[in-house]
Amino acid sequence: MAAKTAQGTNPNYPLRPDCADVSGPMLPNVAKLGKIITDRAKIKLGLQKVTKDDPEYWAVKALVEDDDDLAKWIIDNFKEIRHPRTFAELKASSGLSDEELTEKLEKISYAGIVEWNYEDLDPKWPNPNHEKRWxxxxxxxxxxxFSNMNQDMIAKRPELGMFFEHMTRLPLEGLTHMVPPGGAGIGMHVIAVEKEVDMNETSIPIEHISHWLDKYEGRYAASPCSCRRSRMTYDEGCADDFNDWCVAVGDMAEYVVETGKGGRYITKEEALEIFKKGEENGFVHQITNIDGEDKIFAICNCNVNVCYALRTSQLFNTPNMSRSAYVAHVEKEKCVACARCVEVCPAGALTLGQKLCKKDGTEVQYPKQPLPTDKKWSEADWNWDYRDTNRIETHETGTAPCKTACPAHIAIQGYLKLAAQGEYTKALELIKKNNPLPAVCGHVCNRRCEDACTRGTVDEAIAIDEVKKFIAMRDLNAETRFVPKKVIPKVKGAFDEKIAVIGAGPAGISCAYYLAEKGYKPTLFEKNKKPGGMVTYGIPSFVMESEIVEAEVDVLREMGVDIKLGVEVGKDITLAELRKQGYKAFYIA
Structure with a gap:
């Protein structure tokens, strides 16, 4: 039975996924190696034995390819975690020849159960000559x-996806509320968007991407994001492409390229381009946080909805786990309560719909989420639904009444202000963030926004719909229409996956619009001779001319959407036939 908490329902991930094969006798060395590596306190301290159902067993079994002798060899020659060994030391302890030892090290490095570097940062294990050490x-x-970065490994042993989930959560369940600001060497550290700290005189070097790129000059590799790939194995993906978002630096760059982790060497300029693209997508830059301020091994571009490091903070309601040195705040004199900042914030850092003051200027007091420092912490305080609650409008009164009343929740104050300034294209861009058919809707809108307009309490409501129609009619002219820039959650190119959108009514058109904006090339199937559905065939011409629908659809064509008219899916072509043609997903509108 899933545990109910004040913050949602525990999804109750299985301790051992069904795909993890544990048939056959217990492999004692695999279990012992799993215990040596683990951070789960009860197992580490011997208070709980490793069983076949524990990830310390079935995942390590996968990493050593079911070879108990290999697990014993690793135990005998490495003995403890993070104890570096040179080739000469491993040769002496193992008794293997150079060729045999090289083959063994390549195998376990490929699997990701062993890594290597040349560093001399730990006084406990000095390496003045910068020898390669495993x-x-x-x-x-x-x-x-590492195992989730390896495409062949994750394809062969998909249970490794759940393994990564478990080991970012299980060891921390009882500890996160005790983590102080800065993370105390646990988890990751969020660093700011570079342009936002360039002029900040109080910023320190380690908060800058440029500092780390300069430190590891010329040693960069773009590699797959293990979080994105892991989540895909149990259907909690985010639609991002997983390749290239993790920029490994220093020795790690060489490791992810040379050991089958999907890495590729890149230049500093290419790295900066990846970070820029990550920022355009609303991703969060994070650096590793376990080796002090002198060393990192990667800079990540994290999607909050799938990143395990950020998940830890949000799931356990413990901000210190991945806190940034920079905290956003609202400038009250500039805020007009449009809530756009709230809606686009990927981390849910702002309370949605929370306004700052009443009309008379007095403060509005809202309930706040208690933190671990405020009370005794327990599972009841976790937020299992963080991926959904990040974007919920929690306080309806916080946004402008017109926006709250609008079914599409368009930022009405924003486009009215832009229109007043003569910025018509920017106003149209803002409208289309929530509604790809502004001209159509402008002609049939029932004007709930005007009913809610507070100006009506003074004299009469602002003619919001007329302003929107005026702005939206720019789409009728190819020279003035707004075609959105594609913001693609993929480092290189667009997506190749074919998507069929069945039905070219408002829902189908909207789906195709936002898919195209994300870099897909959807195909829109419509059984009628004209697109638009009921918008075309149900609204009389004296209310709205058909040219308006055609103009809005032309925007889709400019975005690369293929529109097939006169094709009825299910009659002229079946879903099975579409699948044979390579379509991977279907949206039935």
């Missing part, structure tokens, strides 16, 4: 991530 890493950061 290390038995933690699970996270470490082998759980």
């Amino acid at each position: 290390v038995l890493p933690m699970y996270v950061p470490g082998s759980a991530e």
